[in-house]
Amino acid sequence: MRRLSPAITQRVAVTFLWSLTLITIGVLLYIILYILAKGLPHISWEFLTKAPESMGRKGGIFPMIVGTFMVAGLAVAIAAPLGVATAVYLTEYTREGRLTFVIRFGADCLAGIPSIIYGLFGFVFFSIALGMGLSVLSGALTLALMVLPTIIRTAEEAIRAVPYTYRETSYGLGSTRWQMVTRVVLPSALPGICTGVVLSLGRSISETAAVMLTAGSALRLPQSLSDSSRTLALHFYILSREGLSMENAYATASVLIIIILALNALAYWLMNRFIRRAG
Amino acid sequence: MDIKIETRNLNLYYGAFHALKDVTIQIKPQSITAIIGPSGCGKSTLLRCFNRMNELIGGVRIEGDILLDGKDIHRQGINLTRLRQRVGMVFQRPNPFPLSVADNVSYGLRVHGVRNGISVPEVVEHSLRATFLWDEVKDKLDSPALALSPEQQQRLCISRVIAIEPEVLLMDEPCSALDPIATGHIEDLMRDLAERYTIVIVTHNMQQASRVSSDSAFMLLGELIEFGPTLHIFENPSDKRTEDYVSGHYG
Numbered sequence: 001m002r003r004l005s006p007a008i009t010q011r012v013a014v015t016f017l018w019s020l021t022l023i024t025i026g027v028l029l030y031i032i033l034y035i036l037a038k039g040l041p042h043i044s045w046e047f048l049t050k051a052p053e054s055m056g057r058k059g060g061i062f063p064m065i066v067g068t069f070m071v072a073g074l075a076v077a078i079a080a081p082l083g084v085a086t087a088v089y090l091t092e093y094t095r096e097g098r099l100t101f102v103i104r105f106g107a108d109c110l111a112g113i114p115s116i117i118y119g120l121f122g123f124v125f126f127s128i129a130l131g132m133g134l135s136v137l138s139g140a141l142t143l144a145l146m147v148l149p150t151i152i153r154t155a156e157e158a159i160r161a162v163p164y165t166y167r168e169t170s171y172g173l174g175s176t177r178w179q180m181v182t183r184v185v186l187p188s189a190l191p192g193i194c195t196g197v198v199l200s201l202g203r204s205i206s207e208t209a210a211v212m213l214t215a216g217s218a219l220r221l222p223q224s225l226s227d228s229s230r231t232l233a234l235h236f237y238i239l240s241r242e243g244l245s246m247e248n249a250y251a252t253a254s255v256l257i258i259i260i261l262a263l264n265a266l267a268y269w270l271m272n273r274f275i276r277r278a279g
Numbered sequence: 280m281d282i283k284i285e286t287r288n289l290n291l292y293y294g295a296f297h298a299l300k301d302v303t304i305q306i307k308p309q310s311i312t313a314i315i316g317p318s319g320c321g322k323s324t325l326l327r328c329f330n331r332m333n334e335l336i337g338g339v340r341i342e343g344d345i346l347l348d349g350k351d352i353h354r355q356g357i358n359l360t361r362l363r364q365r366v367g368m369v370f371q372r373p374n375p376f377p378l379s380v381a382d383n384v385s386y387g388l389r390v391h392g393v394r395n396g397i398s399v400p401e402v403v404e405h406s407l408r409a410t411f412l413w414d415e416v417k418d419k420l421d422s423p424a425l426a427l428s429p430e431q432q433q434r435l436c437i438s439r440v441i442a443i444e445p446e447v448l449l450m451d452e453p454c455s456a457l458d459p460i461a462t463g464h465i466e467d468l469m470r471d472l473a474e475r476y477t478i479v480i481v482t483h484n485m486q487q488a489s490r491v492s493s494d495s496a497f498m499l500l501g502e503l504i505e506f507g508p509t510l511h512i513f514e515n516p517s518d519k520r521t522e523d524y525v526s527g528h529y530g
Contacts, residue, residue: 169368173386174361174387174390184376187378
């Protein structure tokens with residue numbers, strides 16, 4: 001059989017890859033535009049700033065917006081320092097051994113567990129055993145556990161990518177290990193660490209199963225960390241599942257999508273700014 | 280005779296590999312000493328003994344003595360930070376931190392803690408003047424160091440070491456990533472710096488060794504084959520192996 005000429009193979013390959021890219025972007029755009037088209041017309045200032053009425057058939061989603069940021073924000077605020085510290089320990093303070101293997105293997109296993117299992121654990125441990133009940137705090141702690149492996153592994157990769165010469169040079173100038181980590185390694189790894197943190201924030205915001213069992217689904221505005229709170233994603237789920245109001249469900253979904261897009265845009269902007277500053 | 284750095288029967292092992300064999304060498308202050316030899320002969324390893332950088336890698340064992348101003352650098356209770364401040368190192372590739380020009384120069388200073396009465400901007404300016412970089416970068420002290428040319432980056436790395444006022448400068452093939460013109464500039468700089476600092480340079484480039492150094496050491500397979508005045512090493516070596524190497528028969 002005669003082989004195809006390289007020029008034709010090249011054209012076929014390019015067409016093929018382009019089609020795949022188009023399909024990927026197309027699907028993404030279709031989902032986003034479909035939801036925004038169905039949801040945006042129902043979003044108004046009142047919708048964003050009022051409390052829901054009659055189980056969400058009418059009224060707004062203000063308590064859910066606040067609840068979402070409280071639960072997800074607190075979750076990441078707990079998980080990020082823990083995760084980055086673990087990553088620093090794994091990369092800079094130990095040699096590879098059985099302990100690092102166990103920690104890494106554990107983190108990878110945790111990353112693969114379905115979120116409903118985290119929800120069940122959080123419900124049994126934080127809500128019941130520790131007596132937190134259905135609360136913002138219980139939800140945040142559960143989500144923190146859920147995103148911890150992602151933060152550890154992305155931070156670890158980012159720290160490993162920092163050139164060895166930076167470490168060597170820092171030692172050569174007489175710095176201690178801690179000075180090297182805080183002044184050279186972490187600043188250089190910051191863009192990668194931020195990516196992991198923002199990804200985790202996105203996952204926390206859009207989580208439903210784990211928060212349903214731990215933060216609950218109260219419609220009130222949470223007044224403290226021990227109050228139950230319904231997040232946007234859960235509100236959307238309940239509105240559509242119970243057939244309460246598809247208009248408000250799509251409007252809620254639109255708000256959720258806009259928040260996630262804005263967060264990602266912010267992360268990119270921060271990262272670019274950082275990279276430009278660092279050269 | 281004055282001696283700045285001295286090793287006595289220095290042996291170094293990476294695990295089972297015997298990387299330095301009975302090296303005994305005496306390095307004079309305020310001069311340039313070149314260490315030459317083919318790749319893998321242990322010249323960088325020897326250089327890294329002088330500021331104890333080999334310890335960063337696990338499985339390294341050192342026997343014998345290394346003396347700085349007559350005092351053992353492996354003695355109990357030595358301040359490693361202070362040792363590395365006294366014995367500064369410039370690496371093969373220009374490796375500024377991803378920080379601004381000024382922050383790179385002041386890094387060592389900040390690491391050691393800025394003492395009272397010391398002005399960081401003054402030290403930055405003084406260190407950049409010492410490498411003749413000041414006029415080129417004085418208007419971009421806050422811009423990223425990685426935006427400089429490779430030669431400027433290497434000058435910056437030398438300034439960064441000078442800022443912590445070392446007594447010895449260890450240079451591990453400082454010009455291997457630079458073009459010949461930039462190399463010439465760095466060599467001029469080294470001659471200038473040798474009036475104040477003890478410089479030990481590892482180089483693959485024999486012309487460079489003969490141009491800048493007053494003493495040369497030739498190493499082969501972890502052994503110090505010959506050590507003496509550079510002119511002697513290059514013009515009239517005592518050992519057949521040195522003669523073969525400097526005349527280009529290997530390496």
